[in-house]
Amino acid sequence: MVFSSFTFLLLFMPVTLLGCRLLPGKARMPFLLAVSLLFYAWGNPLWLLLLLWSMGMNYGGVLLMMRGGRRRRWVLIALIVLNLMPLFWFKYAGFFADTLMSLTGWAPVFERPVLPVGISFFTFQAMSYVIDVWRGEARAQRNFLVFGVYLSLFPQLVAGPIVRYVELEEQLLKHETPSWEDMREGLRRFCFGLGKKVLLADAVGRFWGQMNGDFTQAGALGAWLGLLAFSFQIFFDFSGYSDMALGLGRCMGFRFPENFDRPYRADSVTEFWRRWHMTLSGWFRAYVYIPLGGNRVAMWRRDLNLLIVWALTGLWHGAGWHFVLWGVYFAVLLVLEKHLLLKRGWYQRLPRPVRQMGCFFLVMLGWGIFSGFGTPLVQAMAGGFGLGSAQAMLACAAFAPLQLLCCAVSFLPEIRLGRASAIAAPVILILCLAALAAQGYAPFVYFQF
Amino acid sequence: MIGKIKAYKDRIIVLAALLGLLAAGLYAMLAGDTSSVVWERRDPNAAPEHAALNDWHFDRETESFLSDRVPFRRALVALDSGVNALTGRRTQLEAWYAAGAVVEKPVHRTVSDVEQHLSAFAKFADAAGKPWLVLTPPSHGWLLRGSMPALMARQYEDETAAYAAMAENDHVVQMPAAFSDDPRRMYYATDHHWTLDGAWQAYLALGERLRYEPLTMEDFRITRYEGFHGTTLSSSGLPALWSDTIVCAEPDGPVKLTILNRDGQLETYDRLLFPEKTETVDGYGVYLQDNYGLLMIENDSAPEGTLMVYKDSFANCLLPMLSAHYSRIVVADMRLIKGGYTSIMKQAGKRLRTEDVDPDAILFIYSLADL
Structure with missing residues (x-):
């Protein structure tokens, strides 16, 4: 379902917002989860399985990770891989197959999947939850309902902003009735x-x-x-x-x-990226750029980090070499700007x-x-x-x-x-x-x- | 009281907005009025089927269903068209507003397209061994191009070249200068068809080529029908702030109209005009009841023999006048003969069967868009 449609504006939105305001506190979370899943399923109900899989896998996986022990790191790696696998399959499999074919002439035969809406967004949100809990910046959520609402909340489910779990945790736990104002x-x-x-x-x-x-x-x-x-x-x-x-x-x-x-x-350009899609830039900064060393490394290494981050940012936007080139273009501009301007x-x-x-x-x-x-x-x-x-x-x-x-x-x-x-x-x-x-x-x- | 309202201001605004939207949605879903869709000359979109739930179209079908039934749809579309027209963009469906009229989009036909069609007409008529003529009404937009901004006028360059190529062919009836001199009188302001004045000019021009003596306007029975909103206005989506008057001319004596209807049955009428059609959304159906694949007009008191006409809807206004001269006019609209030519000829019976008509002449009446 898209916001700019009669289905959303005349039916879904009024019912949902009135429900949010008028339902008693205990009923609000189940209601939010139900309407969010309905919102996502509207385009194609089969995609809902993917979202539910992501919910269940991350919810259970993080609880498993928090049991501690030597396997913690392996669970983290497994969760990241399991999060990225559907994204890779749905979004990038065709792209890599095409690249492979143009390089070797050999084309793997498979049916190209249709990209489920919002997969890049909810995958990144789920990964932020896993990594934040691993880092100790957030607590593992034991209430499946609350975690489900975090991952599927319909306003930002399909096109952002990418809300990190730590930014929403308190609001989810102490969710209050919205005021009329x-x-x-x-x-x-x-x-x-x-x-x-x-x-x-x-x-x-x-x-x-x-x-x-x-x-x-x-x-x-x-x-x-x-x-x-x-x-x-x-x-x-x-x-x-x-x-x-x-x-x-x-x-x-x-x-x-x-x-x-x-x-x-x-x-x-530096300022542009502080103002454009700030939540995506923040995500890459927190989970890729800083772990790579960020600014606290040699200059050549910092420039290389920027290149890696922006190539990935480009790839996040779409499965095509022109998207990677677009990311690299900005990396080069940012490096030149830092050095020369x-x-x-x-x-x-x-x-x-x-x-x-x-x-x-x-x-x-x-x-x-x-x-x-x-x-x-x-x-x-x-x-x-x-x-x-x-x-x-x-x-x-x-x-x-x-x-x-x-x-x-x-x-x-x-x-x-x-x-x-x-x-x-x-x-x-x-x-x-x-x-x-x-x-x-x-x-x-x-x-x- | 005012103090109370102020205190509840936010609540009133939010509830009014949400309940208003919900009421509109429920109305569209449960009791939706599809009359504005009829104005758009199409069938309303049906409710989505459950079977569509897994084939990726359910949301789109729901949206189309609601969109067709949303309250005040006609006014909403008119508002959007008006905003677009005011900001220089085109209205819906590429209809343009110029010199007080809504005109159709330019026709992009190359000179080679035109030559190909004329060659096909020649081949067909020569095979039948009959004299033939082509009548192509210039489009209203092309005639009004001088009233449009220069950039928009240049959109009609293809049409200019196409008409110039047609003018070089001896079988093409040259349209009188009146069309260029006074295009607003020749065409409806809300429709792409010519008015009685336009058809009259064609009638006079055809008289010279088909060698009949044109009658005067007084020799025909004239009737007028007010409040006609044509297709260019409805496709533009602009508000129906103005309308046209349909003026019809038909011969004074008795005539017979035989139509092969859409069920393959022959229907016979003793008139050429159908005033009841002016009450429907397509008022142009007043002529010959509507567009049919095959029909015949008979007038026993007419002096000339048989005329075979292949045509689009531009002919509808002209045919009643021609029927004053021909005892039999057999008319085929090839756009509507969809079930195969052979099949429809079998249904038509011998009197309408084109290969058995043996006309004195063949006339092709096609606008450039339908050529």
Whole structure:
């Protein structure tokens, strides 16, 4: 089930939120687990088995691990491997098979599985629980209901934010009835997130989608503006989803960590990654970068660590070499920035808007790699297919007002709406319902990660 | 009282929002009104089946089912179309707004496509040994391209080239200058079809080529039907703030219409116009009851012999006028002959069977989109 659907907005969400508010305390956890499993099963009930397997395996495995003894480490390793196995099979088996075939000419024969939604997210959450308990940063959860709710809580189940167990443990154990004020604030944030997704991301994404990878008609203008549109689409899609998740969480009495902090206003790539998908960066920092030695090693080793972390970050986003390349691209930028730019006085003296534009330009080129269109896109951007056909020009002109709106929302300082937000939220909701009625079904871009 | 309301403000807002959404959802699920879907000229999506639960479509089917029944769907779609149109993007289904009319998307046909079709017509007519003509109404969007922004106007370049290629063929009836001079009068504002004025210009132009003496407008019985909302408006999703008037012309004397209906049965009527159709969502069905694969119009008092017409829906408004001149017009709409040509000919019987018609001339009436 996706948030931007009538099924969710008109049936699932009201029933769930009213249930959360009106049910007595003891009934709330079973209710949350039930609705979360229903939410996940809606797309395909078979996927539920995978989630239940992850729940049972991690719950039981951690209790086993906590029994102590010399086997503790082996249980930890086994749990990590068992968590990664389904992820590897569903997400990466086809990718590695293709790579193997291109290298050796031999192709293993198997049916490519369909990627279950949110597998990357709940797998990482489960691993955070296992590792946090191993490290002694969290206590093993003996109540299956509480652990089940942690892993399956529907607002952040399929597209984040990735909530570490230690961040949610207290809230799960002392879960209180959400206040009406929290629910109002949560709904307001949900509406703004829905607006980002439906009115901005889906709408501007249609421009990029029209090109459909054929840049011969788009030409240089279409390719550059298309890439700009794709940059906005991916940001508003994902940050909109995070806003909706945070809003729903608040309505249900949870405070999830923030995932985005106006990343396109960053003035360096380092800062960009402190503002973009913060929970994923935090996860890799806590469970990969720091165990590798982090910053407390020789400079060459730190740079190598960055390269490893970012290659893995790229691979997390998708099974394809262009995703790995995208990660490595950012690793190289981060290393170069640390060595050549950030400590230089002349760079810091540049006006902040110039640094911001420079950073956004590099990030946008990164989205070009991320898109996987490769050579044709580069050729079009370099003018290899001319300026663009009449049809492309028309599309560029037609989408110009929307692109300008996306620019304003992304780059300008945040405007505090104050009381106006009370009117803005229902207006946005109605416009979203109108767009949904007209456009039908639009799955989230980030579900594939 | 106001103090109490203020104290309960958050509670009232949250409950109003959630109960309002839930009420809309329950209404859509249990008592959903699908009339707005009829306006979109399609059948509403059915409820999802349990069998679909494991085949990955259950959520999508539920969504389509609810979407078709959501309260105020028509208004919601109109709102979205209006917002899109105001921000420069197209409305739903690629219908464009220009010069007070909603026009269809450009037709992308190459010169080679056109030549291929004309060659097929020639081969067919030559095999039958009959004289033949092609009548292709220019599209409303193409005629109004001058009223559109330059970038949008350039979308119609393919159509311009296609019409130019057609104009070089002697068998193609040249459309009178009136079409370019006054396109708003020739076409409906809410529909892609031509008005009586447009069809009248075609009727006059055909008279020269088919060598009949055109009558005057006064020689026909004229009827008007208000409140027509055409297909381009409904496919655009824009609000029905304006409508058209259908004006029909039919010969004054007795005529007979025989239709091969969708059940393969022959139906006979003593009229060419069906005013009751103007009360339905597709008011254009007033002509000849609707579009059928095969039909015949007979007028015993007409001076000329038999005309065979292969056509799309543009012909429907013109055929009543032509029936004043031909004692028999046999009409085939190949788009609707789906069960195989041989099968439908068997059902049609000898009088309608095209190979037995032996016409004096063959006329192809197709818009570029249907060519």
